[in-house]
Amino acid sequence: xxxxxxxxxxxxxxxxxxxxxxxxxxxxxxxxxxxxxxxxxxxxxxxxxxxxxxxxxxxxxxxxxxxxxxxxxxxxxxxxxxxxxxxxxxxxxxxxxxxxxxxxxxxxxxxxxxxxxxxxxxxxxxxxxxxxxxxxxxxxxxxxxxxxxxxxxxxxxxxxxxxxxxxxxxxxxxxxxxxxxxxxxxxxxxxxxxxxxxxxxxxxxxxxxxxxxxxxxxxxxxxxxxxxxxxxxxxxxxxxxxxxxxxxxxxxxxxxxxxxxxxxxxxxxxxxxxxxxxxxxxxxxxxxxx
Numbered sequence: 001x002x003x004x005x006x007x008x009x010x011x012x013x014x015x016x017x018x019x020x021x022x023x024x025x026x027x028x029x030x031x032x033x034x035x036x037x038x039x040x041x042x043x044x045x046x047x048x049x050x051x052x053x054x055x056x057x058x059x060x061x062x063x064x065x066x067x068x069x070x071x072x073x074x075x076x077x078x079x080x081x082x083x084x085x086x087x088x089x090x091x092x093x094x095x096x097x098x099x100x101x102x103x104x105x106x107x108x109x110x111x112x113x114x115x116x117x118x119x120x121x122x123x124x125x126x127x128x129x130x131x132x133x134x135x136x137x138x139x140x141x142x143x144x145x146x147x148x149x150x151x152x153x154x155x156x157x158x159x160x161x162x163x164x165x166x167x168x169x170x171x172x173x174x175x176x177x178x179x180x181x182x183x184x185x186x187x188x189x190x191x192x193x194x195x196x197x198x199x200x201x202x203x204x205x206x207x208x209x210x211x212x213x214x215x216x217x218x219x220x221x222x223x224x225x226x227x228x229x230x231x232x233x234x235x236x237x238x239x240x241x242x243x244x245x246x247x248x249x250x251x252x253x254x255x256x257x258x259x260x261x262x263x264x265x266x267x268x269x270x271x272x273x274x275x276x277x278x279x280x281x282x283x284x285x286x287x288x289x290x
Contacts, residue, residue: 001173002127003101004036004064006090006166009118012036014162015087017143022081028073035087037065040140042133044081049074055128062169063128066098084140088162098127104174104183107226108235113243114286125169132172139165179223185210186224189217193233197240197260201233237261238274245283252279 006012015035021043028048039046039057046057050071057063065071090096101124109119139161146158174183188210203214206229210217214229221229237259244255253264256279261267271279 001101001129001177003099003124003173004066004127005097005099005101005122005124007092007094007096008121008123010091011159011163012166013089013091014159015089017084017086017140017147017158017162019084019140019144020082022077022083024079024081025076026073026081027076028071030070030072032068032070033065033087034067035089036067037071038086038088039063039065040084040131040136042082042084042137044077044079046077046081046083047073047075057128060130060133061128062126062131064125084137084144086143086162086165099124101173101177104177104179104224105226106186106224108232108239111239112286113246114288123166123170124173125166126173129173129176131169135168135172136165139168182220182223185212185217185220186222189221189229190225190232193229194236197233197237198258199260200262201230201260203229233260234270234274238271241267241271241279242275242282242286245279246286246288252283255279 028046039048040062041057041059043059045059048055048057048063048065048071050065051069054074055063111119143158143161143165146154146161150158174180177183189206192206192210206217207214212220218229221227221232225232227235241255241259244250244258245252248255250258256264256267259267261270268278271277271282275282277285
Protein backbone atom coordinates (compact mmCIF):
# COMPACT_ATOMS: atom_id res chain seq x y z
CA UNK A 1 0.00 0.00 0.00
CA UNK A 2 1.20 3.51 -0.80
CA UNK A 3 2.01 5.39 2.38
CA UNK A 4 3.28 8.81 3.38
CA UNK A 5 6.19 8.29 5.76
CA UNK A 6 6.84 11.09 8.26
CA UNK A 7 10.03 11.20 10.28
CA UNK A 8 9.53 12.85 13.67
CA UNK A 9 10.67 15.17 15.09
CA UNK A 10 9.57 17.54 13.62
CA UNK A 11 5.93 16.74 14.25
CA UNK A 12 3.24 17.33 11.63
CA UNK A 13 1.23 20.40 12.61
CA UNK A 14 -2.52 20.66 12.12
CA UNK A 15 -3.72 23.94 10.58
CA UNK A 16 -7.47 23.29 10.44
CA UNK A 17 -10.16 20.63 10.63
CA UNK A 18 -13.54 20.89 8.90
CA UNK A 19 -16.76 19.15 7.94
CA UNK A 20 -19.28 19.50 5.12
CA UNK A 21 -22.44 17.74 3.92
CA UNK A 22 -22.81 18.23 0.17
CA UNK A 23 -26.02 17.58 -1.80
CA UNK A 24 -25.85 15.62 -5.03
CA UNK A 25 -24.51 17.49 -8.05
CA UNK A 26 -21.55 19.22 -6.32
CA UNK A 27 -18.11 19.14 -7.94
CA UNK A 28 -15.07 20.01 -5.83
CA UNK A 29 -13.26 23.17 -6.94
CA UNK A 30 -9.78 23.10 -8.49
CA UNK A 31 -7.01 24.40 -6.22
CA UNK A 32 -3.45 23.97 -5.05
CA UNK A 33 -2.27 24.11 -1.42
CA UNK A 34 1.12 24.22 0.29
CA UNK A 35 -0.22 21.87 2.98
CA UNK A 36 -1.36 18.26 3.14
CA UNK A 37 -5.12 17.80 2.83
CA UNK A 38 -6.48 14.68 4.55
CA UNK A 39 -9.99 13.90 3.27
CA UNK A 40 -12.28 11.34 4.94
CA UNK A 41 -15.63 10.40 3.38
CA UNK A 42 -18.28 9.13 5.80
CA UNK A 43 -21.27 9.11 3.43
CA UNK A 44 -21.74 9.05 -0.34
CA UNK A 45 -18.82 9.34 -2.78
CA UNK A 46 -16.39 12.16 -3.54
CA UNK A 47 -14.59 12.19 -6.89
CA UNK A 48 -11.16 13.85 -6.62
CA UNK A 49 -8.19 14.10 -8.96
CA UNK A 50 -4.62 14.98 -8.03
CA UNK A 51 -2.35 15.96 -10.93
CA UNK A 52 -4.78 14.11 -13.24
CA UNK A 53 -4.77 10.90 -11.15
CA UNK A 54 -8.40 10.13 -10.29
CA UNK A 55 -9.58 8.84 -6.90
CA UNK A 56 -13.06 7.61 -6.06
CA UNK A 57 -13.38 8.29 -2.32
CA UNK A 58 -16.30 6.20 -1.18
CA UNK A 59 -17.88 5.97 2.27
CA UNK A 60 -15.30 4.68 4.74
CA UNK A 61 -12.30 5.77 2.68
CA UNK A 62 -9.59 8.43 3.03
CA UNK A 63 -7.20 10.23 0.70
CA UNK A 64 -4.24 12.49 1.41
CA UNK A 65 -3.67 15.22 -1.15
CA UNK A 66 -0.06 16.37 -1.23
CA UNK A 67 1.23 19.96 -1.12
CA UNK A 68 2.15 21.60 -4.40
CA UNK A 69 -0.07 19.31 -6.48
CA UNK A 70 -3.22 20.45 -8.26
CA UNK A 71 -6.39 18.78 -7.05
CA UNK A 72 -9.97 19.10 -8.24
CA UNK A 73 -13.26 17.27 -8.59
CA UNK A 74 -13.52 15.32 -11.84
CA UNK A 75 -17.25 14.61 -11.63
CA UNK A 76 -20.15 15.76 -9.43
CA UNK A 77 -21.44 13.92 -6.40
CA UNK A 78 -24.30 11.57 -7.23
CA UNK A 79 -25.73 11.33 -3.72
CA UNK A 80 -25.58 13.34 -0.50
CA UNK A 81 -21.91 13.21 0.49
CA UNK A 82 -20.44 13.80 3.95
CA UNK A 83 -16.76 14.74 4.21
CA UNK A 84 -14.30 15.65 6.95
CA UNK A 85 -10.97 17.25 6.14
CA UNK A 86 -7.77 18.12 7.95
CA UNK A 87 -5.04 20.42 6.66
CA UNK A 88 -1.60 19.87 8.13
CA UNK A 89 1.98 20.98 7.58
CA UNK A 90 5.25 19.15 7.92
CA UNK A 91 7.72 21.82 9.06
CA UNK A 92 10.95 20.48 7.63
CA UNK A 93 13.24 20.95 4.66
CA UNK A 94 13.25 17.15 4.38
CA UNK A 95 9.79 16.37 3.02
CA UNK A 96 7.88 13.14 3.77
CA UNK A 97 8.39 10.20 1.45
CA UNK A 98 5.68 8.55 -0.61
CA UNK A 99 6.62 4.87 -0.51
CA UNK A 100 5.20 1.42 -1.09
CA UNK A 101 5.02 0.28 2.54
CA UNK A 102 6.07 -3.35 2.83
CA UNK A 103 7.70 -3.69 6.24
CA UNK A 104 6.52 -2.81 9.75
CA UNK A 105 9.67 -3.88 11.56
CA UNK A 106 10.15 -2.23 14.97
CA UNK A 107 13.80 -2.59 16.04
CA UNK A 108 14.74 -1.68 19.60
CA UNK A 109 16.51 1.68 19.96
CA UNK A 110 19.51 2.00 22.21
CA UNK A 111 18.60 4.31 25.08
CA UNK A 112 19.86 5.53 28.42
CA UNK A 113 18.10 7.53 31.12
CA UNK A 114 20.69 10.26 30.55
CA UNK A 115 19.80 10.91 26.89
CA UNK A 116 19.69 14.57 25.85
CA UNK A 117 18.81 14.13 22.14
CA UNK A 118 15.43 12.83 20.90
CA UNK A 119 15.46 9.38 19.37
CA UNK A 120 14.39 8.98 15.75
CA UNK A 121 10.76 8.08 15.23
CA UNK A 122 8.60 7.36 12.23
CA UNK A 123 4.90 7.31 11.46
CA UNK A 124 3.38 6.06 8.21
CA UNK A 125 -0.13 6.92 7.08
CA UNK A 126 -1.94 5.61 4.00
CA UNK A 127 -2.20 7.70 0.86
CA UNK A 128 -5.54 6.19 -0.18
CA UNK A 129 -7.25 3.50 1.87
CA UNK A 130 -10.32 2.16 3.60
CA UNK A 131 -10.54 3.05 7.30
CA UNK A 132 -12.66 2.07 10.31
CA UNK A 133 -15.20 4.87 10.69
CA UNK A 134 -16.35 3.50 14.06
CA UNK A 135 -12.99 4.54 15.48
CA UNK A 136 -12.16 7.54 13.30
CA UNK A 137 -15.44 9.51 13.37
CA UNK A 138 -15.55 9.98 17.19
CA UNK A 139 -11.97 11.28 17.00
CA UNK A 140 -12.91 13.74 14.24
CA UNK A 141 -15.98 14.86 16.19
CA UNK A 142 -13.85 15.62 19.24
CA UNK A 143 -11.33 17.51 17.09
CA UNK A 144 -14.11 19.67 15.60
CA UNK A 145 -15.43 20.37 19.09
CA UNK A 146 -12.02 21.57 20.29
CA UNK A 147 -11.42 23.56 17.10
CA UNK A 148 -14.76 25.39 17.41
CA UNK A 149 -13.58 27.26 20.53
CA UNK A 150 -9.84 27.50 20.01
CA UNK A 151 -7.47 28.95 22.60
CA UNK A 152 -3.69 28.52 22.94
CA UNK A 153 -4.21 25.71 25.45
CA UNK A 154 -6.92 24.01 23.38
CA UNK A 155 -4.72 24.35 20.29
CA UNK A 156 -2.18 22.11 22.02
CA UNK A 157 -4.99 19.67 22.89
CA UNK A 158 -5.99 19.66 19.23
CA UNK A 159 -2.46 18.74 18.15
CA UNK A 160 -2.47 15.84 20.62
CA UNK A 161 -5.79 14.61 19.18
CA UNK A 162 -4.35 14.91 15.68
CA UNK A 163 -1.34 12.83 16.69
CA UNK A 164 -3.67 10.16 18.07
CA UNK A 165 -5.59 10.16 14.79
CA UNK A 166 -2.37 9.62 12.80
CA UNK A 167 -1.43 6.72 15.07
CA UNK A 168 -4.85 5.17 14.50
CA UNK A 169 -4.49 5.52 10.72
CA UNK A 170 -1.11 3.82 10.93
CA UNK A 171 -2.52 1.02 13.10
CA UNK A 172 -5.24 0.51 10.52
CA UNK A 173 -2.58 0.01 7.85
CA UNK A 174 -0.81 -2.58 9.99
CA UNK A 175 -3.96 -4.56 10.81
CA UNK A 176 -4.97 -4.52 7.15
CA UNK A 177 -1.57 -5.66 5.86
CA UNK A 178 -0.43 -9.17 5.00
CA UNK A 179 1.90 -8.97 8.01
CA UNK A 180 -0.88 -8.26 10.51
CA UNK A 181 -0.88 -11.67 12.18
CA UNK A 182 2.90 -12.01 12.48
CA UNK A 183 3.17 -8.38 13.68
CA UNK A 184 0.64 -9.01 16.45
CA UNK A 185 2.36 -12.20 17.55
CA UNK A 186 5.77 -10.49 17.38
CA UNK A 187 4.43 -7.78 19.73
CA UNK A 188 3.19 -10.48 22.12
CA UNK A 189 6.57 -12.22 22.13
CA UNK A 190 8.36 -8.93 22.77
CA UNK A 191 6.02 -8.12 25.65
CA UNK A 192 6.38 -11.64 27.05
CA UNK A 193 10.18 -11.42 27.05
CA UNK A 194 10.16 -7.95 28.64
CA UNK A 195 7.97 -9.13 31.52
CA UNK A 196 10.20 -12.12 32.37
CA UNK A 197 13.75 -10.80 32.37
CA UNK A 198 14.52 -12.09 35.86
CA UNK A 199 13.42 -15.63 34.99
CA UNK A 200 15.60 -18.09 33.05
CA UNK A 201 14.97 -18.21 29.31
CA UNK A 202 12.64 -21.16 28.64
CA UNK A 203 11.44 -21.75 25.07
CA UNK A 204 9.08 -24.56 26.12
CA UNK A 205 7.36 -22.34 28.68
CA UNK A 206 7.01 -19.64 26.05
CA UNK A 207 5.30 -22.13 23.75
CA UNK A 208 2.88 -23.13 26.52
CA UNK A 209 1.96 -19.57 27.46
CA UNK A 210 1.73 -18.10 23.95
CA UNK A 211 0.18 -21.22 22.33
CA UNK A 212 2.48 -21.40 19.30
CA UNK A 213 5.56 -23.43 18.41
CA UNK A 214 8.81 -21.72 19.35
CA UNK A 215 10.05 -21.65 15.74
CA UNK A 216 6.96 -19.73 14.65
CA UNK A 217 7.25 -17.33 17.60
CA UNK A 218 10.89 -16.75 16.68
CA UNK A 219 10.03 -15.99 13.05
CA UNK A 220 7.34 -13.50 14.10
CA UNK A 221 9.68 -11.71 16.49
CA UNK A 222 12.41 -11.65 13.84
CA UNK A 223 10.00 -10.02 11.39
CA UNK A 224 8.80 -7.61 14.10
CA UNK A 225 12.15 -6.58 15.61
CA UNK A 226 14.92 -7.98 13.44
CA UNK A 227 16.13 -10.13 16.34
CA UNK A 228 15.76 -13.65 17.68
CA UNK A 229 14.09 -14.11 21.10
CA UNK A 230 17.46 -14.55 22.82
CA UNK A 231 18.94 -11.48 21.12
CA UNK A 232 15.88 -9.43 22.04
CA UNK A 233 16.05 -10.63 25.65
CA UNK A 234 19.76 -9.82 25.86
CA UNK A 235 19.21 -6.27 24.65
CA UNK A 236 16.43 -5.73 27.20
CA UNK A 237 18.63 -7.20 29.94
CA UNK A 238 21.50 -4.87 29.11
CA UNK A 239 19.19 -1.84 29.01
CA UNK A 240 17.86 -2.73 32.46
CA UNK A 241 21.41 -3.21 33.74
CA UNK A 242 22.40 0.24 32.46
CA UNK A 243 19.56 1.84 34.42
CA UNK A 244 20.42 -0.01 37.62
CA UNK A 245 24.13 0.77 37.27
CA UNK A 246 23.51 4.50 36.94
CA UNK A 247 20.64 4.93 39.41
CA UNK A 248 21.19 2.41 42.20
CA UNK A 249 23.85 1.39 44.67
CA UNK A 250 23.18 -2.32 44.26
CA UNK A 251 26.26 -4.54 44.07
CA UNK A 252 27.20 -5.60 40.54
CA UNK A 253 26.38 -9.24 41.25
CA UNK A 254 22.90 -8.26 42.49
CA UNK A 255 22.31 -6.15 39.37
CA UNK A 256 23.21 -9.14 37.23
CA UNK A 257 20.71 -11.29 39.13
CA UNK A 258 17.94 -8.70 38.78
CA UNK A 259 18.55 -8.68 35.04
CA UNK A 260 18.28 -12.48 34.78
CA UNK A 261 21.97 -13.42 34.85
CA UNK A 262 22.71 -16.19 37.32
CA UNK A 263 26.24 -16.43 35.93
CA UNK A 264 28.03 -13.19 36.86
CA UNK A 265 30.94 -13.83 34.47
CA UNK A 266 28.51 -14.27 31.58
CA UNK A 267 26.83 -10.99 32.57
CA UNK A 268 30.21 -9.22 32.39
CA UNK A 269 31.08 -10.73 29.01
CA UNK A 270 27.70 -9.92 27.43
CA UNK A 271 27.60 -6.41 28.87
CA UNK A 272 31.07 -5.62 27.55
CA UNK A 273 30.27 -7.11 24.14
CA UNK A 274 27.24 -4.84 23.77
CA UNK A 275 28.56 -1.63 25.38
CA UNK A 276 32.39 -1.94 25.19
CA UNK A 277 32.46 -1.38 29.00
CA UNK A 278 32.44 -3.77 31.91
CA UNK A 279 29.53 -3.12 34.33
CA UNK A 280 31.94 -1.49 36.80
CA UNK A 281 33.44 0.76 34.12
CA UNK A 282 29.97 1.76 32.94
CA UNK A 283 28.89 2.65 36.49
CA UNK A 284 31.95 4.82 37.09
CA UNK A 285 31.44 6.64 33.80
CA UNK A 286 27.67 7.23 33.92
CA UNK A 287 26.56 7.07 37.56
CA UNK A 288 24.15 9.92 38.24
CA UNK A 289 25.45 10.65 41.74
CA UNK A 290 28.66 10.37 43.77
